[in-house]
Amino acid sequence: MARTPASRRTRGQALVELSLGILILITVLIFAIHFAEVGYISLKVTEASHSAMLDATGYKLHDWPNDDSPATSAASQAGQKADERYKDFDSRRSSTGSGTLTQAFTRATGMTVSCRTGGGPGFGPSFFTDLAYSDNGGMTCLSSADITAVRVPTDFLEDANQGFFKKKHYTPTPIHVCGIGRASGGGCPGQLTTMLDDWGLSGSTESRMCPLIPDFPGPCLNTKYWEMAASVHLTSGLGLGVAGSSLAQSVVGAMPFPFFFGGENAFWMSAMGEETGMVQPLPSEGWKLWPTSPGLVPGGISGIPYTIAYFQRDSCFLGKSCP
Known part of the structure; x- marks a missing residue:
């Protein structure tokens, strides 16, 4: 059966509509892939700052009493090491390579990570603990990178008079991405923050046993731990009064530590470990x-x-x- 002119016109119209649709579909597909890659890279930039912040907690952060200067070095080192690991946007590799990540339609460069003390949450001054603890102001970490579209045609059937599209297809513009929040004026105002250091006992000089010196309220072998606890006792009023001594004298007839009256106002401390069965x-x-x-x-x-x-x-x- 011979095809009629009407059927040929229908087939021709469908072909034209398919061709026009493909032009739009290809553009949408390219940019969908590009934006998906932008999202992936942005997550890696955020991951870099999180990694640095977690690493900082593994360093020495203080020296008893009241010395938080090691925290400054810990924040700096954690930022530097994260910066080295994430140069190629993949911390799993031992080599950072060229420092460039190229995907299907997206290229990322210039990954930077830095951390510093200050700018994070803190606990502020306290009369009772300031002799032993100091507030380092927490820690902030910042990461950023630059993203550029690649292999995306800037011209596509364009011509001012005879082209299919009258507007430019794409103008390449680098995107500056930040680990936290959006870029502003080429910088990253948002930063990841945390409190740094719980001032817990750490290291051999702080975590040793603290045996009480018999009948003498003086520092034990673990002087750092003793000084920390004694400072809180000092600022809390030293106990004051001799009610305990009076009670012991009247009931027992002697002091537990008999060489002076009013010994309850002194600071006595004993912290034994597993070595002695506590x-x-x-x-x-x-x-x-x-x-x-x-x-x-x-x-x-x-x-x-x-x-x-x-x-x-x-x-x-x-x-x-x-x-």
Whole structure:
């Protein structure tokens, strides 16, 4: 059967509509891929600042008492190392390569990461803790990179008089992306912030045992820990009064530490570790073993649940069920 002119016209119209539709579809597809790649790269820029912030907490952050200067070095080193790892936008590689990431329609360059102390949340001054703790102002981390479209045609069937499109197809413009928030004026005002350092005991000089010196309220071997705790006692009023001594004198007829009256106003501290079973022998008390932590006392006096839990700690780790 011979085709009619009407059917030929219908087929010709469909072909023209398909050709016009493909022009639009290709453009939309190219830019959809490009914007998806922009989103992926933006996440890597954010990841870089998060990585630096997590790494900073693994460094030494303070020296007792009241010295937070190591935190400044920790923030700087964490930023520098993250900057090196993420130069190629992929921290899994041992080599940073050229520092350029090229995808289907997008190229990223200029990844930078930096961290510093200050600008983050802090706890502010406190009369009771300022002798031992100082507020380093937290930490801020900043990361950024530049993104440019590649392999995207800037001209596409364009001509002022005879072209299909009357407007320019695409004008390449670099995009400056930030780890936090949007860029403003070529810079990144948004920063990732956190409090830095909990002033917990760390390192061999701060985490050793602190045995009480019998009958003498003076510093133990772990002077840093002792100074930290003693400073809070000092600013809290030193206890004041002799009610405890009076009670001991009237009931027992002697002082627990008998060489002076009013000894409760002095700062006495004993912090024993697992090496001694969390107890300390005191010669002035007939070498009795006094518990200074919730540990086991020889003879089965208190502390037993704590000791059992301590020896079972290896089976309650990283998500394993506890006994």
